[in-house]
Every structure is written in structure tokens, then in C-alpha cells.
Amino acid sequence: MITTESLTKRYPRVTALDRLTLDIEPGVVGLVGSNGAGKSTLIKILLGLLAASEGRASVLGLDVVRDGSKIRERVGYMPEHECLPPDVSATEFVLHMARMSGLPTAAARERTADTLRHVGLYEERYRPIGGYSTGMKQRVKLAQALVHDPQLVLLDEPTNGLDPVGRDEMLDLIRRVHTDFGISVLVTSHLLGELERTCDHVVVIDGGTLLRSQSTAEFTQxxxxxxxxxxxxxxxxxxxxxxxxxxxxxxxxxxxxxxxxxxxxxxxxxxxxxxxxxxxxxxxxxxxxxxRHGIVELFRPQTPDAQPVPFRGQHEKEGSRGSASTP
The missing domain is CATH 3.30.70.100 (Alpha-Beta Plaits)
Incomplete structure (x- = not known):
């Protein structure tokens, strides 16, 4: 589904990704790391929105440099940041995104209604987004990522700002995206427990480098x-x-x-x-x-002489640290 080879992204004073090499298979895959670990940078490179400094990457067999537009036709993206227009309804916004992806008007309207029903916003679909709660806005972002029936969706911190009940509901929705529709999911989070209960496979990065890539079932045995x-x-x-x-x-x-x-x-x-x-x-x-093992143990030493790998707190933002180094 996704392949990277020595993928590196350098800024003038920061290395966001440092020779990252990984292969991600279809399914529900969690990309875990603290804020600042390089998760959002990786997603933007995979979408062709950001150029890598070195290395190569492909999504669904398409090169991120040459085939960015083709990748975006087949991939849905739910950004982490606030990005919704407050003065339009969920129906208007998701319909617009469906039309932007190339769907004819009639098909776009049908897909919009079906997708909003799937994410639990059907009854509220005509209300202006500005009056929505944080949880409802997250559902709108998920809906626009799914409306064009992609092969893969990239979800960047989809539970940000949600209370425990809202997080549980969002995690259930994410799981159903794959089980009900066969769409593969790459979801990022800095909350280890979320990915442990939601994902089939977990990829752990810290400081832009790969710590571990392993199936959840194997690790939590x-x-x-x-x-x-x-x-x-x-x-x-x-x-x-x-x-x-x-x-x-x-x-x-x-x-x-x-x-x-x-x-x-x-x-x-x-x-x-x-x-x-x-x-x-x-x-x-x-x-x-x-x-049972917990995913948090991924950040502990695996051998007696290994050095502990720090898991940075939520307050650290990407770009607030020095150059990454290999653990």
C-alpha cells in the first residue's frame, strides 16, 4: 500500500524524517509517535504536497513525485488542523468535495448522503458547520475523505479534541471504514491505546526514524x-x-x-x-x-544494554526540536 526508501526531509534547522524505510500493507495501520515525530510530514510527502529532500516513496504503486495527482484521486485525506468553512452545511461542503474529485452531480449527491449517514451526521446534515461540536466537525472531515470512494484514507490525528465517548465513536467509525467498505486506513496518533485497539498493524516512528513495525496481534500477545x-x-x-x-x-x-x-x-x-x-x-x-504486552513497551529498551527511547509529550510540536538522530 505504501513504500518508502531512505525517505528524508530536512528543514534549515530540523530533520523531520531521517532515512525512513518502511512497507505498509493493506488494512488498518497505525502510525504512532509523539507530536514532532514526523507523522504529518510523512503524510504530506505521501500525498505529493511536500517534496522530500532525499529518498523515494510510493502509494498504491504510484510514485509520489511523478504521480501526485493520480494518488490524490485514489486517496482520501483527513487533516489534523481546523479546515472547515463555518457558513456552509455539511451536505454542501461534502458535495463540493465530491464534485471536486470528479464525481457527476447526481452521483456526488448520492455519495454525499450515504457518507454522511455512515459517519452519523445524516440528521444534522443541513445545519451550518460553524454550529457543530468538535466531534461533529471531525465526522465532516472524515466524510469528505471518504465521499469519492478511495482505496486508501490517511487520517491525521482524527481523535484530536474529542472527549472519551467521542474518541470511542470515532475509533469505531475508523474500524468500520475497512470492515464495511474494504478501504485501507493509515491513522496517526500519539495516543498508544487508541491504536492498540483499532489497528491491525502499528508503525512506530520517533525523531523521524523507524523504531518498530509489527502486527498488533503479535505485539500484544x-x-x-x-x-x-x-x-x-x-x-x-x-x-x-x-x-x-x-x-x-x-x-x-x-x-x-x-x-x-x-x-x-x-x-x-x-x-x-x-x-x-x-x-x-x-x-x-x-x-x-x-x-498482555502493551504498545507503550515499544518505547522501552528491548535488550539489557539498550538505551531507553523517549516518547515525547503532547506539548512538543513538530519542528520544535533539533535534528533527529537514530535511536
Whole structure:
């Protein structure tokens, strides 16, 4: 779906992309990185809106330098920034975008109605966009990206500014874009949990370089670690510490993470040992479950001698750092 080879973008004082090489297959793919990691720069290069300093890139088999207009015919784009005219309705705006993409008037009207219904704006489609909530505006941006029935949509931070309910609804819509219509999706975010639950594959970049590209299922598979949480009692005010001491005395490897105990599961007998330790201390068992990897671990060292890779906070904006370096 997307291929880059040594893709580099330099500005006078900043390197936004640094020899980025990756291959992205069809499906729902998450591009994760902090603000300033190079996500938006990559999308603009893929759309042919920004020239790379070095390297090559192709989208749907089309070269981004030679075939920019052909790429934009087949790709939908939902920008991160505010870009909607406030004094027109959603129907007028999405219809205009459909006509701009080359659809005849009748087909454009039909596609506009269908797309606004799909994103949940059918009842509100004739109201001026200026009176919409942030969540409704995000849905309009998604609708205009889908109205011409593209093969691929690029969604840049689609949950920006949304409350938890709005984020959940947007993530469900994104998933349905692929499951209901077979359209591939590349979605960017700096929120790791969003991509973990939405995407089939995750590409992680930081400082314009590739950290990891891996299927979500492979990375979030179950570990050999069990998470145990227990209650306290008058006899044992710190129940977790008491259980930890008992397990260590039984030869079980355990690590305390606050009130949560992370127990290494060597074999089936480990479960019995934990149960007996909790019961023997007269404590209650809140939960005992197999732990799964989280995408946040992509930013932790993978070898004992590796250096931690920083995941920059949301306050850092693209272009506010020095030249990128390879982690």
C-alpha cells in the first residue's frame, strides 16, 4: 500500500524524517509517535504536497513525485488542523468535495448522503458547520475523505479534541471504514491505546526514524507474567507486600508494581502457589490474570544494554526540536 526508501526531509534547522524505510500493507495501520515525530510530514510527502529532500516513496504503486495527482484521486485525506468553512452545511461542503474529485452531480449527491449517514451526521446534515461540536466537525472531515470512494484514507490525528465517548465513536467509525467498505486506513496518533485497539498493524516512528513495525496481534500477545491484586486486612495492612514476601519465600519470582504484583509463571503450579499464599494470609483476591504486552513497551529498551527511547509529550510540536538522530 505504501513504500518508502531512505525517505528524508530536512528543514534549515530540523530533520523531520531521517532515512525512513518502511512497507505498509493493506488494512488498518497505525502510525504512532509523539507530536514532532514526523507523522504529518510523512503524510504530506505521501500525498505529493511536500517534496522530500532525499529518498523515494510510493502509494498504491504510484510514485509520489511523478504521480501526485493520480494518488490524490485514489486517496482520501483527513487533516489534523481546523479546515472547515463555518457558513456552509455539511451536505454542501461534502458535495463540493465530491464534485471536486470528479464525481457527476447526481452521483456526488448520492455519495454525499450515504457518507454522511455512515459517519452519523445524516440528521444534522443541513445545519451550518460553524454550529457543530468538535466531534461533529471531525465526522465532516472524515466524510469528505471518504465521499469519492478511495482505496486508501490517511487520517491525521482524527481523535484530536474529542472527549472519551467521542474518541470511542470515532475509533469505531475508523474500524468500520475497512470492515464495511474494504478501504485501507493509515491513522496517526500519539495516543498508544487508541491504536492498540483499532489497528491491525502499528508503525512506530520517533525523531523521524523507524523504531518498530509489527502486527498488533503479535505485539500484544499474552506474556508469561501474571498480574495479581489482593485486598488488605487488619493483620496485613499492606496485603501486596505480604503476598510478595510469601511468594518469594516459596521460590516464585515476583515484582511489585505499586499494589500490583507481577508474577513469573514457570508452570501450572504457579497458580496454585499464588492461591495458597493469598488464602494462607487471609486476604481477598481482587484479580489474577495473564498479562498482555502493551504498545507503550515499544518505547522501552528491548535488550539489557539498550538505551531507553523517549516518547515525547503532547506539548512538543513538530519542528520544535533539533535534528533527529537514530535511536
Amino acid at each position: 499474552a506474556t508469561q507474567t501474571m498480574a495479581v491484586e489482593v485486598t488488605d486486612s487488619e493483620r496485613h495492612p499492606d496485603g501486596a507486600a505480604a503476598v510478595c514476601a510469601a511468594l518469594v519465600g516459596s521460590g516464585v519470582a515476583v515484582t511489585a508494581d505499586g499494589r500490583l504484583l507481577l508474577v513469573d509463571v514457570s508452570d501450572e503450579s504457579t497458580y496454585d502457589t499464588v492461591r495458597d499464599a493469598v488464602a494462607g494470609l487471609g486476604l481477598g483476591l481482587v484479580r489474577m490474570e495473564q498479562r
